[in-house]
Amino acid sequence: MKDFFVRDAAQQENKIITSSFVVCNKQIKSKKSGEPYLDLTLADRTGQIQSKMWDNVDEVAYSFEQDDIVKIKGLINKYNQRWQLTIHKLRKMDEPEIDFSDYLPKTTKNIDELWSALGQFVASMTNPYLKKLLELFMADEKIAAAYRNAPAAKTLHHAYIGGLLDHVVSLFRSCELVSQNYAFINRDLLYTGAFLHDIGKIHELTYARSFSYTSEGQLLGHMIIELEMLHEKIAQIAGFPQELKILIEHLIISHHGQYDFGSPKLPMFPEALMLHYLDDLDSKMEAMRAQFERDADLDTAWTAYNSSLARPLLNTKKFLEKKQQEETPLKASAAAGDGGE
Secondary structure: OOOOOHHHHHHHOOOEEEEEEEEEEEEEEEOOOOOEEEEEEEEEOOEEEEEEEOOOHHHHOOOOOOOOEEEEEEEEEEEOOEEEEEEEEEEEOOHHHOOHHHOOOEOOOOHHHHHHHHHHHHHOOOOHHHHHHHHHHHHOHHHHHHHHHOOOOOOOOOOOEOHHHHHHHHHHHHHHHHHOOOOOOOHHHHHHHHHHOOOOHHHHEEOOOOOEEOHHHHHHOHHHHHHHHHHHHHOOOOOOOHHHHHHHHHHHHHOOOOHHHOOOOOOOOHHHHHHHHHHHHHHHHHHHHHHHHHOOOOOOOEOOOEOOOOEOOEOHHHHHHHHHHHHHHHHHHHHHHHHOO
16 A cells, blocks of 8 residues: 555655656656656556656666556655655566555545436436437446446546546536426437447546556547447347437537537537537536645645646635635724724
8 A cells, every 4th residue: 555645745745755656657858968857747546746857867767668657766845836756766566566546546426326326317218219228338237337437538527437427427417407497408319418428438548557548549539439339239229210310429429519629510409519518517617626626735726727728727715715814803803993992
């Protein structure tokens, strides 16, 4: 078991720590002198930390690769308000030493409860073809096991074990609420899009040691993978309407909402448009929540720059608490003044 996790950095500032991490990114760069140094992104299940190794780099630079687990001895400090690790010693760990549960973040929610909630949404559907389609996916043991464990993305949102299921259940709840406000929405069609829009992530992403793309994911992307998965299941349902098939295909290929974001088609009917916006909302809200969690130890209510949202973020809870703390001494002073008259 690891003695130090990234979340413990504040308690170990300016101290030497020894711990193990998965290598998420590895670059060999050159100092001004021409000598090499290592620029690494290291991670465990609680977060990531930027790391540099300045000395004796030739001895270890080619002894490990990205996605390997390494044992590190180094100094924890802050640079530009972010934690960093200056590495003194490094070695690749052997398989018998590794507890893989230490290195990948995992949802704090109960996976069985999330899966049950998803099943209840599917059970509430009334269209027999759409309901049967989703039941076939949930009954497929390989798909179900992967759906329960896969992240929803490599880095942008819900990037943790169980993230895909967490995201989809959250999206179903939003679909249920918002669709009640628009009588012309086909609820079952919207649910089908919510269930299938990211299911290809189970093949697009690999998450054994760190989150990265499979060759299939790199070459095809999750939308193409999803269409193949969809066609395979539809072939098992006698008389599945061609019109429904086309609508589901459009839900899948349009859910990113813009050509620049990888959708070959823009959403062209109400359920597709709603799916896009609710999916985008859920992913952005999770990105904000995760940023607040990463920057919980910062003194300011403003977070660091969030690259996926292209802006720094204001934690309103911190902002209001700080304002209240500033006003409390003023109120106490005013009360004391009133009592002295």
